[in-house]
Amino acid sequence: MPASTSWVSADRGWVLGLDTLCQTAKCPQLVRTLDGGASWTRVTTPALSVPETDRLRVAFANDAAGMVTDGEQLFVTSDGGTRWTPSGIKGTVGALGFDNSGFLAVIYDGTSSRLFHRELWFGPWQPVPGIEVKGQAFGAIADGQVSLAKFGETNRYWTRSPAGWLEEPAPCTEFAATRLGTVSTGRYALCSFDPGWGRLQHRHKR
Incomplete structure (x- = not known):
């Protein structure tokens, strides 16, 4: 279930949302596409909580540098989501x-x-x-x-x-x-x- 999206070009973008197929049915998950949404790949997602309101957000400046938040925690990456720093x-x-x-x-x-x-x-x-x-x-x-x-x-x-x-x-x-x-x-x-x-x-x- 998508909550937020960020695009650095017409082909390359990110979506942060909730994976409704996980055990709790509410697992934050980040995915990315390199082909305008024809295919998606899971990306390492930091330990975000599931907010009561819709506060999950993602923002990328380019293919490497980006941020995600659940409204209380803020994480950044400089390598496309391989590692996240609080x-x-x-x-x-x-x-x-x-x-x-x-x-x-x-x-x-x-x-x-x-x-x-x-x-x-x-x-x-x-x-x-x-x-x-x-x-x-x-x-x-x-x-x-x-x-x-x-x-x-x-x-x-x-x-x-x-x-x-x-x-x-x-x-x-x-x-x-x-x-x-x-x-x-x-x-x-x-x-x-x-x-x-x-x-x-x-x-x-x-």
Whole structure:
């Protein structure tokens, strides 16, 4: 039963979900395809728990570097899933993503939600200075941009340049869910309202 998917090309992708044929009927299992889904191969899956809610997620930056989480644990691989390393971070795992230098994850530690970063191939997880909001925030990550929002209270937004991360006016209000995307030199934000229509915002990179 699929829960999350991540694709690095039209042919090569990953699916994380529950194997309903295992003894407990709820075993987290990661599989990958190299031919657009015509065939699938099981991949070593770290010791994920089965969350009460749908929090199983997978995200790969390329064929080798990827992450999986069950919402409380976060594991990374640098060899396509042969070996997995626990993050060691305590807290609730939110949005996952990548930038041009490594892994990104939003973590809520019981007090604040912060953006953490780790190099793709080595090193520890470190909080990114300044990208933090009090309380548990919904996070959105795309290449070069991050949003942290608490519905009805706050929505903060940062972009990355060669000089580092810079806070800018949020593209969406605190009453909208934010989804971010980056294509070439353009940054996009989908602001979704319930009920009501969504709105797509576009900004060029500086």
